[in-house]
Amino acid sequence: MAEKILNGVPAAGGIAIGPVYLYHPEGFSVSRRNLKPEELAEELARYQGALTKTHAQISGLEEKMQEKLGKEHAAIFQAHQVVLEDPLFTDEIPQSIQSRRLNAEFLVAEALEKFKSVMESLEDGYFRERGGDIQDVSNRLLRNLAGGEKDQLKKLDREVILIASDLSPSDTVNLSPDTVKGFCTDIGGRTSHVAIVARSLGLPAVVGMQAISATVQEGDMVVVDGNKGVVVVNPLPQTLKQYRKLKEDYEAFQKSLEELQALPAQTPDGHQVTLAANIEIPQELDELARHGAEGIGLFRTEFLFLDREEIPTEEEQYVAYKELATKTGVNPAIIRTLDLGGDKFLSHLNVLHESNPFLGLRAIRLCLKRPEIFKPQLRAILRAAAHGPIKIMFPMISTLAEIREAKILLNQCVQQLKKEGMVFRSGIEVGAMIEIPSAAIIADVLIQEVDFLSIGTNDLIQYTLAVDRVNESVAYLYDPANPAILRLIQMTVDACHRAGKWVGMCGEMAGDPQFVPLLLGMGLDEFSASVSVIPEIKKVIRLMPYDKAREIAKAALQLKTSGEVLKLIKDNVPPELKALLF
Amino acid sequence: MKLAEKLEIVNKLGLHLRAAAELVKTANKFKCSITIHHAAGGARNVNAKSLMGLMTLAAAKGTELEFEADGEDAKDAMAALRQLLANKFGEKE
Numbered sequence: 001m002a003e004k005i006l007n008g009v010p011a012a013g014g015i016a017i018g019p020v021y022l023y024h025p026e027g028f029s030v031s032r033r034n035l036k037p038e039e040l041a042e043e044l045a046r047y048q049g050a051l052t053k054t055h056a057q058i059s060g061l062e063e064k065m066q067e068k069l070g071k072e073h074a075a076i077f078q079a080h081q082v083v084l085e086d087p088l089f090t091d092e093i094p095q096s097i098q099s100r101r102l103n104a105e106f107l108v109a110e111a112l113e114k115f116k117s118v119m120e121s122l123e124d125g126y127f128r129e130r131g132g133d134i135q136d137v138s139n140r141l142l143r144n145l146a147g148g149e150k151d152q153l154k155k156l157d158r159e160v161i162l163i164a165s166d167l168s169p170s171d172t173v174n175l176s177p178d179t180v181k182g183f184c185t186d187i188g189g190r191t192s193h194v195a196i197v198a199r200s201l202g203l204p205a206v207v208g209m210q211a212i213s214a215t216v217q218e219g220d221m222v223v224v225d226g227n228k229g230v231v232v233v234n235p236l237p238q239t240l241k242q243y244r245k246l247k248e249d250y251e252a253f254q255k256s257l258e259e260l261q262a263l264p265a266q267t268p269d270g271h272q273v274t275l276a277a278n279i280e281i282p283q284e285l286d287e288l289a290r291h292g293a294e295g296i297g298l299f300r301t302e303f304l305f306l307d308r309e310e311i312p313t314e315e316e317q318y319v320a321y322k323e324l325a326t327k328t329g330v331n332p333a334i335i336r337t338l339d340l341g342g343d344k345f346l347s348h349l350n351v352l353h354e355s356n357p358f359l360g361l362r363a364i365r366l367c368l369k370r371p372e373i374f375k376p377q378l379r380a381i382l383r384a385a386a387h388g389p390i391k392i393m394f395p396m397i398s399t400l401a402e403i404r405e406a407k408i409l410l411n412q413c414v415q416q417l418k419k420e421g422m423v424f425r426s427g428i429e430v431g432a433m434i435e436i437p438s439a440a441i442i443a444d445v446l447i448q449e450v451d452f453l454s455i456g457t458n459d460l461i462q463y464t465l466a467v468d469r470v471n472e473s474v475a476y477l478y479d480p481a482n483p484a485i486l487r488l489i490q491m492t493v494d495a496c497h498r499a500g501k502w503v504g505m506c507g508e509m510a511g512d513p514q515f516v517p518l519l520l521g522m523g524l525d526e527f528s529a530s531v532s533v534i535p536e537i538k539k540v541i542r543l544m545p546y547d548k549a550r551e552i553a554k555a556a557l558q559l560k561t562s563g564e565v566l567k568l569i570k571d572n573v574p575p576e577l578k579a580l581l582f
Numbered sequence: 583m584k585l586a587e588k589l590e591i592v593n594k595l596g597l598h599l600r601a602a603a604e605l606v607k608t609a610n611k612f613k614c615s616i617t618i619h620h621a622a623g624g625a626r627n628v629n630a631k632s633l634m635g636l637m638t639l640a641a642a643k644g645t646e647l648e649f650e651a652d653g654e655d656a657k658d659a660m661a662a663l664r665q666l667l668a669n670k671f672g673e674k675e
């Protein structure tokens with residue numbers, strides 16, 4: 001393929017250059033492998049084994065179907081068996097393994113592609129669709145060739161750029177930045193899971209590319225420019241040279257930021273805040289020290305619950321939280337309790353389908369209704385807290401009653417653990433997330449019964465402005481600088497300070513350098529952001545005098561539009577900061 | 583021995599997956615090579631013993647396919663195929 005330039009949404013900054021690895025979440029890989037002569041016999045045996053297994057599986061399905069729906073419906077599986085007996089599978093592929101010295105899955109996928117393109121060129125729609133059966137059988141064969149393993153990413157032994165239609169949390173769990181150097185996906189936006197993981201791991205990513213997974217092939221070289229949202233496939237030598245230089249420059253800049261690592265998040269006039277990290281997957285814990293994070297302002301626990309058949313046990317959760325407790329060092333780590341809706345794991349929770357999950361039974365509401373899910377998590381957190389400075393935080397709080405109920409359950413767990421003689425820590429700090437507007441409005445009431453508040457701006461903005469940020473037609477309304485949002489934030493900060501307690505922010509706004517001067521001036525005590533932006537936030541804090549920040553905040557709260565707010569910030573920060581931010 | 587004969591698809595659903603599977607089963611009973619030529623379908627020659635090959639013919643009801651059998655038992659093969667297609671692959675319509 002000639003050099004091709006593609007565009008998408010820039011999701012994580014940086015530049016990566018490398019070969020394509022096409023990721024198929026169905027559990028099989030179709031990467032191409034050249035075989036050595038001595039590997040051929042083994043490969044043939046492996047292929048035969050997979051064929052036999054596939055035959056057996058289809059027979060099993062045929063029997064089952066015959067039992068349930070009768071012979072006629074089961075007949076389709078007989079046809080599937082005949083597909084497997086096609087000379088393509090019985091003769092051609094084994095012959096190709098030997099003559100072309102390539103791995104079975106690549107050859108099967110290649111044959112399937114050829115077949116697909118013939119089928120797609122057929123004019124008769126009915127027959128075009130029949131190709132689905134062939135695909136079905138081939139996919140089954142490919143899955144068996146892969147050994148049905150979902151951990152193809154674990155097996156990666158070279159540096160690649162990961163290209164996929166989409167990547168789910170469970171897909172990314174086995175990902176290592178040692179091998180994966182960048183991502184490109186067809187779907188997704190800046191806040192989708194891939195983007196968050198990429199930013200956390202410091203890997204460049206371009207998402208929402210629509211058709212990249214169908215455009216590239218294994219073996220193509222790609223340049224991923226996560227700053228501009230550009231991907232170049234099979235770059236020409238001069239393009240490659242350009243990007244190599246850009247990559248060097250970018251890495252030098254990042255390094256300069258890292259030199260800030262050991263320095264405190266303190267303004268030139270001596271005002272210090274806490275700069276912590278938002279963590280989504282355990283791999284990120286190893287990046288903390290490098291980026292100079294002072295603790296973890298948000299440890300998301302959803303990864304433990306997603307993409308599995310049963311709810312994680314207390315033991316499983318304890319192991320994960322204990323890892324957190326030991327790796328966080330002296331700085332506190334705040335664990336957020338389950339923040340998912342029933343829609344995310346419908347099957348094993350037996351939750352009714354909701355027409356509006358965003359306003360439905362999710363997060364703390366789900367947990368309070370289902371203590372059999374909530375208590376194991378609380379117990380695991382309490383036990384892990386014996387090993388390190390752990391705090392706990394409840395998401396989606398809308399009323400004081402919810403905080404009270406959650407604390408009762410927490411206390412029940414404390415009593416239980418005491419009775420059982422388990423090792424745990426009882427006096428752990430409890431906080432509430434401010435993401436529902438009502439919580440911000442009654443922050444003064446809520447703060448009396450918790451130890452801290454943490455503002456989740458992502459959802460706070462959506463709920464307050466009634467906007468779905470992934471809805472392209474209204475996404476422009478999602479605006480952190482909206483005066484309503486600023487007032488809610490100030491309200492929350494003031495309520496905390498009047499009660500003598502601290503307030504943090506773990507929403508994306510805290511990781512946006514442009515808002516740092518404003519949030520500093522509003523009195524925010526803790527900024528928690530994605531690991532990769534921490535050095536930049538620290539740089540801004542170290543250049544922004546606190547007195548000036550307070551003036552900016554005071555003036556900003558009087559303004560009527562977000563445009564005026566941004567202009568105010570721009571016009572009032574020190575020149576060095578202005579150049580950096582705008 | 584080489585034989586060629588034009589046979590028509592007369593069943594309602596045409597050469598769909600199940601029918602094609604029956605054709606393959608029948609063709610495999612014979613040693614001779616059996617190919618199908620579909621003049622209208624881009625003049626391709628398809629191996630009658632390959633299910634995937636047959637699918638690409640997209641032969642709907644009313645299509646005339648040219649069968650060619652080459653080998654010892656070509657006569658028996660052609661007779662069996664003739665009967666299979668005339669019997670609508672064992673389908674009701």
